[in-house]
Amino acid sequence: MLTERQLLILQVIIDEFIRYAQPVGSRSLAKKANISFSSATIRNEMADLEELGFIEKTHTSSGRVPSEKGYRFYVDHLLSPEMISQQDLDKIRSLFTERIYELEKIIQNSAKILSDLTEYTAIVLGPTAKENRLKRFQIVPLNDDTAVAIIVTNTGHIEHKLFSFPGTITRSDIEKMVNILNSRLKDVPLIRLREKLFHEVVTLFKHHMENYEYLLQTIADVLNINQHEKLYYGGKMNMLKQPEFRDVEKAQEIFSLIEDEDGVYQLLRKMPFGLNVKIGSENRIQAMEDCSLITATYSIGDDQVGTIAILGPKRMQYSRVISVLNLLSKQLTDSLSRLYDS
Amino acid sequence: MLTERQLLILQVIIDEFIRYAQPVGSRSLAKKANISFSSATIRNEMADLEELGFIEKTHTSSGRVPSEKGYRFYVDHLLSPEMISQQDLDKIRSLFTERIYELEKIIQNSAKILSDLTEYTAIVLGPTAKENRLKRFQIVPLNDDTAVAIIVTNTGHIEHKLFSFPGTITRSDIEKMVNILNSRLKDVPLIRLREKLFHEVVTLFKHHMENYEYLLQTIADVLNINQHEKLYYGGKMNMLKQPEFRDVEKAQEIFSLIEDEDGVYQLLRKMPFGLNVKIGSENRIQAMEDCSLITATYSIGDDQVGTIAILGPKRMQYSRVISVLNLLSKQLTDSLSRLYDS
DNA sequence: TTTAGCACTCTTTATTAATGAGTGCTAAAT
């Protein structure tokens, strides 16, 4: 168990290091206003804290730097929630005050604002609905052999795909097909579309149409798209502002991680509900060992859940980032539920 | 006028510098297979070439580096078109062999392939149609007060926007409106939609509907989107591979240029038809003085024109990049015209 | 005209020395 004084010293060391990215020495600590004992005392305490694994030295006679365990303790026990300035609050509110009715735009802007506010990289995962349903299926012929298929979900999400078809298929064939599809597939959850298509709808096709095989396959392709929700990034380049990434090699490493959308998607998807902080190697990814990832979830109604996240150096302003993410996730949940929950 | 020997020396200096990014000295030149005179002779010639402004020294006793004028001369007079390997050809062909019918996907993949092939940053501007026309206007109600409006163009391009409407407007109002819009606006060029809407359609609305003002405004909003065509990037991070951008400051500068989509759009749009090379300060942009931009245009049929571009260091493999851009722009023009020209 | 030879320049790299921030330990002070 740590004494009050040790807690204080640990906290100040981490605060200072987060701020200045320099190892913290006993002398500079002793000068701080809220510390009233000598540098020698601090040295003794620091030796203890080091023995306990909360801080480290970069070389034998250097100041101390937080260890991963130190950051973890700091995040779990020492964090005082940071007040968010009126200015920043306004920025967040601006997301909702303009009458943007496009969910996608709001989500995208969230990433932008998040990165502006924190100076780190923001990643936002659009809302994944457990139960997204088909609202409408539509085909618009463009000319004699190509058409565009459109699906609209109950959340107003749209997917489309161009396809071509053999001349043997007429416009009335297509119309018939669209009618069948809409009558049978309306309000069916997207995940079930495929099975429904191949079990129920296919028999109707057989009855009412010739040459249905080709179209069936195309439809299956179109319905197959909406695999997973989009990722939005903000401030990708902010990483370069951090002194830990002044080295281009390091920067490239982290960028190739960020650019790997599939990987990032997997990473975010498995984050638990609510707020979560993963520090350095807790992320279990080599390239992220010098990074921390903080995530928060937002939801739209009871069904859709999305994630907002900040990726930054381990030496991150945890307090501020956590406050901002908490606030924004709540605001998103409130406002989006009001706008889109149907 | 330069002598044969001077031409040879200039060419080899630039080739070497492009390859190794190191100032080129007389001794190393003399060792090259195709050079049969001594280093002293080369030194004399280099002094002349420097006086003429084609090459420069980085300090009094350094080897020579091409000047901007040197690169310009090289591009205009010394370039031998590079053979493209079968492997690279296959990569480019792969764009069209898979049956991807989505124009957007093909364009996007072009950027990816272009950056893979060159190891620079690729920027592709989607096809801008002088004469994109409306094919279909559609509204899908999601619930009692929100709906999504969809427009489909003759090129299969889709735009959509969510909007909400007051409860006083019924579904049959909306249906009526959609019918009017489709009958009046079908095949109208996108640019004329607004004027047509406010002159012709508005009178019909007045006759057939009450409370049309609100919807009219919304429709106008929806039709207003498709401002300009999208940009696609490939290999943004390739810049970091170049030794000239090992300095993080420089890298940030160039990245903030790349990320400014509006700026890039303006830049690409004003490029002339066909192939174009802009070297360093020829771009007339401070942040690009160490970069070269090579652009080529592709077209779909007679109407739509787009641009593919490579951004790299001034020390760029001009020969290769020009060959690749020429080839891909031709392939895009051929294949896309075949697929989409209607 | 071309080239060998040489003095000279400037960068790069290694070596050494000086400075200073910081530590750990001991012994005195509280």
Added chain:
DNA sequence: ATTTAGCACTCATTAATAAAGAGTGCTAAA
């Protein structure tokens, strides 16, 4: 029993100096 002053010691950083090497320009011989 704590706390603190004092001091020897460590290591990174900075500056100064030297040595090596790549390259140039010029002169004079081929």
